[in-house]
Amino acid sequence: MKSILVHLDHEDCSVRLGVTRRLAEEHGARIVGLFAERAKAAVVGAVATWPSEAYVKAAAESRAAFEAAVAGLPKTEWRDANRGGEAEVIKAVVNAAHGVDLVILGKDSGGSVHSAVPAGLAEKVLVESGRPCLIVPNETPVPHLGQWPLVAWNGSRESVRALTCAFPLMRGAREAVMLTVGEIDPQVEADCVTRFADYGVPVCTEHMTPSDIGLIDLLLARAVDNGCDLMVMGAHEAGPLAWFGRGSATQHVLANTTLPVLMSR
Numbered sequence: 001m002k003s004i005l006v007h008l009d010h011e012d013c014s015v016r017l018g019v020t021r022r023l024a025e026e027h028g029a030r031i032v033g034l035f036a037e038r039a040k041a042a043v044v045g046a047v048a049t050w051p052s053e054a055y056v057k058a059a060a061e062s063r064a065a066f067e068a069a070v071a072g073l074p075k076t077e078w079r080d081a082n083r084g085g086e087a088e089v090i091k092a093v094v095n096a097a098h099g100v101d102l103v104i105l106g107k108d109s110g111g112s113v114h115s116a117v118p119a120g121l122a123e124k125v126l127v128e129s130g131r132p133c134l135i136v137p138n139e140t141p142v143p144h145l146g147q148w149p150l151v152a153w154n155g156s157r158e159s160v161r162a163l164t165c166a167f168p169l170m171r172g173a174r175e176a177v178m179l180t181v182g183e184i185d186p187q188v189e190a191d192c193v194t195r196f197a198d199y200g201v202p203v204c205t206e207h208m209t210p211s212d213i214g215l216i217d218l219l220l221a222r223a224v225d226n227g228c229d230l231m232v233m234g235a236h237e238a239g240p241l242a243w244f245g246r247g248s249a250t251q252h253v254l255a256n257t258t259l260p261v262l263m264s265r
Contacts, residue, residue: 001168003030003100007093007125008066009037009116010058016104016136017069019145019260023102024073027168031073033066034096035059036081036089037116055084058116086118093121097129102165104134108254122254126235132165132264140258142229146170149230150223154181155188158234162264163192166232167199169262176203179222181215216249223259235263 006013006020017033024031035058042052051059063078070076081092097103105122109115118124126133136142146169153159170176176196180189189205196203208215223231235250253261 001027001029001101003032004102004104005032005034005093005096005100005131006104007106007121008033008035008062009106010062011106011116012138013062013065013106014069015138015140015142016106017066019134019136019142020104021070021073022145023169024070024075029101030075031070031077032096032100033062033070033076033078034081034093035062035066035079036083036092038086038089038118039084039116041084050084051082089118090121090124093125094128097125097131100131102134103129103131104136107135107137107257108251120251120254123251126250126254126263126265132162132262134169135254135257135261135263137258137260142260144229145260146230147172147174148176148226148228149173149232150177150179150219150226150228152179152181152219152231152233153184153189153192154234155184156234158236158265160234162232162234162262163195165264166230166262167195167201169230170201171199173201176201177206177226177228178203179206179208179219181208216252220253220257220259228259231257231259231261233261233263235265 004020004024006016020031039055041048041050059080066078081089083089083092103125105125108120108122109117122135149170151163193203
């Protein structure tokens with residue numbers, strides 16, 4: 001992992017900036033901080049002016065916070081999307097994601113009209129960018145990442161890709177949990193366990209049936225209750241092919257997780 005994009009807005013982004021810095025130090029990675037949020041042009045009479053004073057102020061504060069967070073690192077860049085429309089903001093983040101190895105985002109906001117972050121931004125970037133996304137909740141401190149990971153595994157293409165993308169984050173793991181959901185070919189599961197050994201990651205295995213009620217909530221609760229500092233899972237777009245048959249599973253995790261989640265599809 002040699003490059004990281006971190007999404008920034010005018011809210012407190014200190015937790016995800018702290019995670020970004022630690023990962024950059026561990027991997028010698030380049031950091032791009034992208035300020036991108038919904039905003040309106042200033043309107044006086046019939047004349048609209050962009051950017052507004054409020055946007056300029058928010059961008060300047062974001063830049064100052066970013067530069068303070070990454071001070072002393074050799075390869076950093078702050079960018080301003082300089083767009084305020086919802087579709088424009090999403091496009092700016094997706095386009096920037098194409099040029100990096102990992103994208104770090106906050107949780108999805110749920111679509112509040114007062115939120116500067118477009119509704120479903122994390123999901124749209126995850127689906128459209130082709131890059132693994134690390135979702136970092138703003139409200140929960142992250143003193144360490146990847147020491148006690150939980151990997152949700154169902155043998156799908158998405159879970160295989162998510163696991164592959166997660167190995168750089170787990171290289172210092174004390175023990176990973178591979179939580180298998182559903183019936184998986186024993187040889188496939190054994191091969192997957194061997195991959196952990198290939199990367200020097202200690203792992204234990206657990207199993208869960210897909211008929212369990214509230215499976216995604218159980219996964220999140222299992223991770224939190226056992227002190228996991230990272231959850232890894234594949235993602236699908238909402239619809240009939242969604243993870244474990246739940247159309248809103250990805251959306252639910254993106255909106256409700258209280259610990260960092262690495263997702264890929």
